[in-house]
Amino acid sequence: MQVAQIIVDVPTRQTNNPYSYLIPESLEKQIQSGMRVQVPFGRRRVTGFVIGLSDKTSFDGKLKKISSLVDLSPVITPELLKLSEWMADKTFSFKISCLQTMLPGGMRTKFKKKLLATDQIRDTYPAIFHGQNEIDYDRQKFNNKTIAEILALRKSNQIKVHYELSSHAKPILSRAYKSKLNQQQIDHVLIDVQKRAVGQRRLLKMLYEQPSQTFLQSKLLHEGVGKQVLDTAVKQGWVTETQVRRIRNPFLQPVSKSYPLDLNEDQQTAVNRINNAIGKQTDTTFLLEGVTGSGKTEVYLQAMAHALSIGKTALMLVPEITLTPQIVGRIRSRFGDQVAMLHSAMSSGERYDEWQRINSGQAKVVVGVRSAIFAPLENIGLIIMDEEHDSSYKQSDTPRYQTRDVAKWRAAYNHCPVVLGSATPSLESRARAMKGVYQLIMLPHRFNNHALPHVSIVDMKDEMAHNRHILSKRLSNLITDRLEKHEQIILLLNRRGYSSFIMCRDCGYVPQCPNCDISLTMHKDTHTLNCHLCGHKEPIPTVCPKCHSKRIRHYGIGSQQLEEQVKDLFPTARVLRMDVDTTRKKGSHEAIINKFGAHKADILLGTQMIAKGLDFPEVTLVGVLNADSALQFPDFRSSERTFQLLTQVSGRSGRADKQGEVVIQTFNPDHYAIQLAKTQDYEKFYHTEMRIRHLGKYPPYYFTIKITGSSPSEKQTAYEMHQIAGFLRRYLTNKAIVLGPTPKTITRVNNRYFYQIIIKYRQEPKLKAALDDVLVKSQTKQQGGLLISIDNEPLDFM
DNA sequence: AGCACGCCGACT
């Protein structure tokens, strides 16, 4: 008898190991590693991943049998199976979480427990069944007495329990028809068909012309063959009805084929070096550092083409906000239908279909956001990460992986190079390139030698003294000028620091969340005050709850408010707004870009998403309204973030014929990140910032770990975290720096108190063991409900 | 995560 090793979908420390199950004979031939199955686990039924098959087990208890298969073919490749083990270890997360994140969202399955009642039971217990024979069993929905009742009914077999597998991802099936007749038979049949049966004759003619074709019903309808005709055809035995899977098409528009562009010398060198590594099958990591407009994308495209030409596949990752229809169109125009796209803005059905195209080997090129690094591609020849410094490449919740590390792992497995591209590389990557761990490739010239824009900095401290608008005097004047010249303008509002709250003008009262240490934010659409941390909602007060003043009103600068102000100041200007609210609908993002690109608007304003990847030749003025909002929260990466953003935005303006202008509004005009962004001097920024990182013992000089602990009692949290910090200080070498515990900036969230410990280290062979120990202890002892999470190489220390 | 077992205080 064969045994399967299974990781069950129960994300806890204690169940983080494979469980052995017997394979029933009926499944023996079909089951494979990487498939999902249903298994009995304790008293319930759960989903699990088959990670191995063998003929024995080390478990000496009584084995249970697998109930059934969830998938008909493996959904996790052998490579990804191995990767999940490594990742769970590296990110201190559960294997099941890693496996689940490798699948497109819609494929994640959960079991829903259902209760089935006879009519009699249903009517005897209306409080439980509400007149229905089948209900969801949510433990939280019932009180203990009801649960006891249900349990008793179950024991006496009066109600049945069954589990329903739920998943959003389903293929779309369309009705289709296939001929059962050969050509001679059709000839024969035609004799008996009346002349006036036009539909039937039409159908038979089509069947005659393409005997082996499967015709979609929609297509037949279009050709004038109606449903009734088809019903007769089925009855007559001319055709059979079948179903055809329809692949959803996430691409809005068809594209025309494009061909490789001529490269300049730098680009050619870059392509040669990368192609060489692809050909030699070495897992070199390249850092492709190229200023905005230096033609990185063309380098990517030609290297990908080379990988395809030797029979390999290619994977290209792009940050969330840069994965625009423009960039996808460019890739599709080069590689056609071989391209699959994985984007969070796609529906779960579209993502499922695209994923299937990859898994079945149809798609050879994958373009996508962070999670696309788990695309089930085989025989990868090249992995590209564009804008490698982008913070969206680090997943903020478990498993907290850094895409760059996963990319390097897959590159090593597939013996292929990784290309990290950026105009402003992360300090980590650049430092590694300096040490020779990565190979540095530079693209120092802007294509066609477009001039750099002129950047000016406006000190908003001075400005505030005589101007209470968001727009500075200088920026307003320039806007007026550009409007007169019929040139276009982009205004960027940094998303961070965005706030929308209400405050009493008399006593200064700001409504706070009752569960968290944070102000409530105003939501105009629902007319409520919401807490974005715990979801608490309450009505907007009309009088101040503290002093009963009626002068309680709304404050905040969001893109909506900015739009109002701009329209106020420039009533004749045509203004477009692009933010999360205006791009929620499918295709709306594209619509805004097309409209602005066609110069049907003068001013485009919005959040981060307008900062990247968009090319509008008519834009000659870019205003950054709150350039330094990242600097408000002092953290070791804030300068880097600010510099990267400003450099990127500045690159947007400035063309061959018209010099661009950038206005940066800030409260910190002398800050080096802002000053160096003005001159677009990455080299100097790199060296300045490295010195600061060195002095502060920050990455890339030190590795870092953030341990966060929370419990309903602040005292308890502080105490337990002190214990952990003490343990780490004793256990680790004296070269490791253990900081804290300190309360988090927002200490209370959802009535839990959060504390953190930071570890900085260079070499700590015992660290992994120590942290695993902390995790194990935290779950076995329960430590008064202390929940621990570990973030390996966190983005920030906040 | 569930789900059951078991021990102790409150109440018929």
Place this chain on the structure above:
DNA sequence: GTCGGCGTGCTC
């Protein structure tokens, strides 16, 4: 005495 509250431990 017994009901039910929650802490503890297990799930192939």
